[in-house]
Amino acid sequence: MLRIPCPWCGPRPENEFRYGGQAGLIRPANPAAVSDAGWGGYLYLRANPRGRHVERWRHLHGCGRFFTCVRDTVTDRIASTHKPGEAVP
Amino acid sequence: MTQPFRTMAGGRVNRDRPVRFGFDGRSYEGYAGDTLASALLANDVHLVGRSFKYHRPRGILSAGPEEPNALVTIDRGPGRVTPNLRATGIELYDGLMARSQNRFPSLRFDLGAMAGLASPLISAGFYYKSFMWPASFWRRVYEPLIRRAAGLGKAPETADPDRYLHRYAHCDVLIVGGGPAGLAAALGASATGARVILCDEQAELGGSLLDEPGVTIDGWPAPDWVREAIATLGGSVTLLPRTTAFGWYPGNMIGLLERVTDHLPEPAGTLPRERLWQVRAERVVLATGAIERPLVFPGNDRPGVMLAGSARTYLHRYGVKVGGRIAIATDNDSAYRAATDLHAAGIDIAGIVDSRTSAGGEAVEAARSLGISIRTGLTIAGTEGRMRVHSAKLSNGTDIIPCDTILMSGGWTPTVHLFSQSRGQLVFDGESGTYLPSEGAVGACAGVFDLAACLRDGTEAGGSEPRIFAVAGMPAMAPSRTPDGTRPHRSAFVDFQNDVTTKDLAIAAAEGFVSIEHVKRYTTAGMATDQGKTSNLNALATVAALTGQGMESVGLTTFRPPYTPVTFGAFAGAARGALFAPVRLPPIAVAGAVLEDVGTWKRARCYPVANETTEAATLRECLAVRNEAGMLDASTLGKIEVAGPDAAAFLSLIYTGDFTTLAIGRCRYAVLAGEDGFIRDDGIVARLAADRFHVTTTTGGAAFVLHHMEDYLQTEFPGLRVWLTSITEQWAVIAVQGPRSADTLARFIPDIDLGSMPHMSVREGHIGDIKLRLFRVSFTGEAGFELNVPPDQAQRIWDTLNQHDVTPYGTDAMHVLRAEKGYIIVGQDTDGTVTPDDAGLAWTIAGGDFVGRRSLSLPEMTRADRKQLVGLLPTDPAMVLDEGAQIVGEGRGESLGHVTSSYFSATLGRGFALGLIAGGRARIGATLSVPMPRGDITVTVGDPVLVDKPSQRLKARPIQPVAAEPLLPPQAWLAPTCRPAASVRLTVLAPTTRLAIRAGGPAATGIGLASGVLLPTVPNRSVFARDRAALWLGPDEWLIVAPDDAADLQAEALKAAVGHPVSVVDVSHATRTFELAGSAAAWCLNAFCALDLDQAAFPVGMCTRTLLAKAPVVLWRVAGDLFHLDVARSYVPYVWDCLEQFRLELTDVVVNET
């Protein structure tokens, strides 16, 4: 079980969290203006890196907040977590 | 003579406590403190098993967890049969019954040993080569044959009657291994004031020190030093003997298996048999020691051939002589100590064969001075003896040493399994020819074999200054060296448990396997349950020699958990039977109801009367709703209060409809799509006020919808001033449906004019004296209402209505009624690939952007041949189609779709169905076919709405107002009764006021002023003021807790007083509060809660949402030994049953029934 540092609550066991997929995907402000291919990419194309991955988690059984987490997909080590809007190094 | 191979004195067994035990039907005597292995050896029993593949007679190789041969079955009665236990780890108790395995008909005469004669046929790769074809033979012929011939013990066939528990723990330092390095580390760590846990798989802490009565540490004989060290540690360090660290998981989570009762004569009783610990350690010190390697020579697997160090263990720890005349083969100094010690015990040492060209040093000279024959530059080239070795043939080709036991030592392999599991970097040490952890290990695990150095390094690893211990009596020994992989011999065993020989490895090498991982899988070396503890390095050295590589370039295979086998029971813990998963019960209970699982809930399918079948009950219930009035317990529907100035705009983004145009007091059906355009959920959106909505979801979708809404609110639309509060358990729901529903309800509802409520409207008022949120909505096609009431009052209303001839109906009838009207059930008539238009719900789509809208205009989503929802009428009206059945056109061809819902309609007097069919709406009127095993069924495609297409029944106005009648009297809340306090006391408290606050900064301050308790800004902290408290649950979320009579805390009044946008929702009824008090309260919680509840980590006043087993709770430390847990109503029985588990462990627990 990972130990994930919630930016609000501090380190908590993984079972309190829910994974939220790749971070940094922004819903287009005007979806109607996006091409079919562009929209398909927004919906389905995701990075699958070996190593550093910037991803979203939600402290579901805790403060309920979504936040950004930098995790190494090889070692499972979490380098840092960030509140929304904070710069991710 | 009993125990002929017991020494006259010595050992750590209790000679005053003889113990009788059985092995393969014969009775033997041992002593308390023995293992099964040591007791068998004391009785001169070496033959204990047959090997996995060749059924070769096998004896006890070792004295520890590395044992590959001596696997037995322990039989403690029905359901308590455990196969494949290592005899070296089974503590003896009176009446222990053990059986050997993998033999037929008996251990001494085994027919399967014929396989040994055929061994050339079943060498490496035989599975792959022999059983290639035909494929069908594999399942019917080969596999059953192999399973019968090769194998381990048999699993028990009845349920396991024992209990297993879990425990979460946190520490600064976890020390794995209680030998010299581990104990020294514990001394070093505890001196720093750290929280320390030390575990050791043995019954007695001390490890190798227990084998060293002749060695002194600081003047104490080593075993006495152990006793003193334990006395020093006791109280400050958690000492866990009989506890194996079996797995290292991410985030320094270490799995420990504690064997609580297996060593006791009586099985568990109230104690758990095993306890699985999940320890979160800031730091792990691996003091796991080292395992001696066998030597690889022909006949090295005969009973009587064993490890030299283990012979010393049997002598010093158990007072057992492993033989009468012993030959020793070695390539290092350590075996000489076995020779010296066994000689001193009066055992005849027939000679030492040392493969080194010369041998010297303290240990060697000590043996030489005793006159023991030492022959260097030689190895053993073969052994003789069928059920027990009787001679060793030397590599000079001439000499034969008669003996009844051969001890071997091929050097020592550090036990790096856990380190490897941690994905740590193993570094090859050319000197010793072994892999060593790059960090975190101490003592033999780190390749350090000098006792004084182990002790010194241990204290340092524990976190203290290195402490020097005075060690005397231990001879200096040269370190063991790289294993010799060059095998001049024919076949010799490398992996005993899986019967892998040097010849198998040679085959693998000859066939071009280079990677050690491939060799492992091809030959199965190291893949048995012992994970190759004795074989890995020898296999590695052999492969290196065969392929001409260095050992470091061959590499070590990866170790995976568990280190030694773990029972399924331990992994399951308490989560079996009734506690396997939470069972959530709705607030209305009716005797005789037939229940079904819906998500995590139990719901009533139907309410049979007298001896009715479920089918008959459902038909009756359907007709009652269509003709009179019926009521459904719909409490399980998800409910969310959506509040804030931008609530309407937010809902219009989340659902397909436009809710900015929804009038106050009106409801609208709402479809929720994912961003991919497919239907995810549906429900009703009701506008209670300009800035406040009551939204319902499906029963199974409740948690998802809330999560989905929070996701968009927090990440995509953070500018919207909207807050969400789950009110699923705050309101029980009784759906009253049917032409007579308004008439009946009007008698009990004094302050709402039902006649003025149009279809799809909502009002707030009272039923009797009970607060009511009344919806005029329908999921049946009949005029109907949904009564939202506090759950404590729901039963009373239900029973009253029942007395007024409102017929209870269950989910079965509800399914039929809604399908007759063409209403979908998400997840039944949709499957994640259905768009609103596919389901005939394009009419819900309104104006602007919403989640999923863009996807609906993708070309694939607008094709005319998409599967669309239609009605299906079988030509034979008595026919009821199977749900899931495929539908084809005339003349068969490919599937056009499938049946999603199918029932017999009492109203229509026939079977009918809904289905998803390609281009379905264009096929209305067509005849299609449903091919079934009993023949094709023809169906006509039609409109999905079969009852009241114009919705006239739905919109019917209720009739005459009637005189008011009283409800049945309320049931009194039974105050919990408390008995005297003990180490822990569990009580369910009477309900009190609870308000869920969601607000931004200025509004939070305003709420604080208006409510009389400031909302804390520090995460997870609470603030007390007078009789009330405010708990921080999230950065914009608080819970105000107050007594039941706190009349000043009214949600709407508070909101009005603040003047900023804010959400205040009364959730008093949604939860029940458990109080857990007493010195063992935190201990009890940690059986199910993964948080660190130490006062430093979870101080008084701390509060948080978390999980207790699988139930979401709010945990609040009110005082040092006093916790409150807010548990959602439906989870109360589950949480109660979980917490009750500790009653069985703590005898002084007081549990207050409510």
Ligand SMILES: [Zn+2]
């Ligand atoms: Zn949090």
